[in-house]
Amino acid sequence: MEHSNPVKLRARGVCLNYRNSRSNTDLRVLDGIDLDIIEGELVSIVGPSGCGKSTFLSAVDGLMTIHGGEIRIDERKVTRPGHDRGLVFQHDSLFPWRTVLRNVAYGLELQRRLPKAEIRDRARRFVELVGLKGFEDAYPGELSGGMRQRVNIARALAVDPDLLLLDEPFAALDAQTREYMQFELLKILDRAKKTAMFITHQIDEAIFLSNRVVVFSARPAKVKEVVDIDLPPQRTLDLKHTSRFQEIFRHIWQLIEEETGKMGLAPAGEA
């Protein structure tokens, strides 16, 4: 890991509780998360399901208020959503009543900083960047799942965020499309030159995409281990069949299995 680049995201001792209003108790979900993401890095977070991965991402986006610690983007403290972060949602949460182009333009329209023509041009560029040229005037209902997630990514990128947050963006796609989209995401991020945080429950997806994989413990979540992915930077699909890839996979699998056991659940399947 090159540490010459500046730190983009710095999370220190992040705590977050869910309030149960019926029993008037707090459930601790995040229990002191420390995490740095360097500019240009792609860091994935994996962990047992329900451990608080997505909650942490919502906290970084500013959608949820944290109850302890702090999150800084480029030294600015996060208190609410802002245009320095772009969130790619898990489900295709595109507005079905807007065309592809106007979905991508949404964030820019809200900002009201640019004139209309410029917003259109900019949105057009990002539609092109994710490989959907020619589909500007299509409605989301007319697109396939993979195409919709491209639009989802373009919408987040269009506001030119410093940090892209992806919340299991390929979870709803079929296996083949998912592999293809992982590959595409790397190309898109490379072209757009973005730093990204990626939430997933797929270990191979995390390894394939990332510079580092952060493993969360069972709830309340702490950082259990940060795994450096020492694979060549040029990621190709056959990388998944190399012994080093498998080795990392088994290691992370074991870490998660230990945590799943703690939650009193049987470990799921075999590696």
Added chain:
Amino acid sequence: MTDMSSDRVATGGRQRREPSLTFWLLRHENALLGLGTTLAALLLWEIAVRIGLADPLFTSSPSRILSAGYQMFADGSIYPHLAISGLELLVGYSLAILVAVPLGILLGWYRRLNAAFDPIISALYATPRIALVPLIVIWFGIGLGSKFAIIFLSAIFPILINTIAGVQSVDRDFVKVGRSFGASDRQMFLTVVLPASVPFLLTGLRLGLGHALIGIVVGELYAAQAGIGFMIAQAGATFQTDKLMVGIILIAGAGVILTNLLRLIERRFDRWRPTNRL
């Protein structure tokens, strides 16, 4: 990307077929079935009166209604009534929309506001508006004012209640997107909540319109000096069945035309909805 674009052309570019009579009949099947049945019913009615099965004093007949209607338009006696009722509908219904839509969005969005106003709205909604007519006449007189008020009160609740339901059913994911992109409350209403509740809203507008038309007749039957409802009441009191029927048909016709107009608007807003038809 070339593979995807060509794929779309292949499935999207439908072949235009030669227009044929069967094709035309099939395409308009629903309209033709409706029209045919209606014409048959009218014909039976006319025949029943002509062969003496029904007394035209009580039932009138399609040809009598037609000629009465023609005469009222020819001598211009219908126009003042149409103008008055039209004005009442326009003002009362528009006011109802202008109040109900913004209020519905606020009540649907802010949980506490809804809790505060819910008992009043439910009580007023459950009260038959007809029961309020005498009170409204005491307040606003027998002129236009009371009709505006009656139509307003008739139309506002269906629109309000549907708007509230629409706002409450907006997909939480859409709201999250708005939040994440830093939408202000106003932007959230305009870019997320309003477009997402369009189907509910238009259902409300359609129900509201029906209630507004009832409001016109009820208001004018009770106390008025002009209007289609007033004309119906007068014709009824003087056994002019033909004229009475003309009034009923005008109200029904207005309902059909305006409902279809709303349907057109709905289609305009629903352009994006992928149709299942091939």
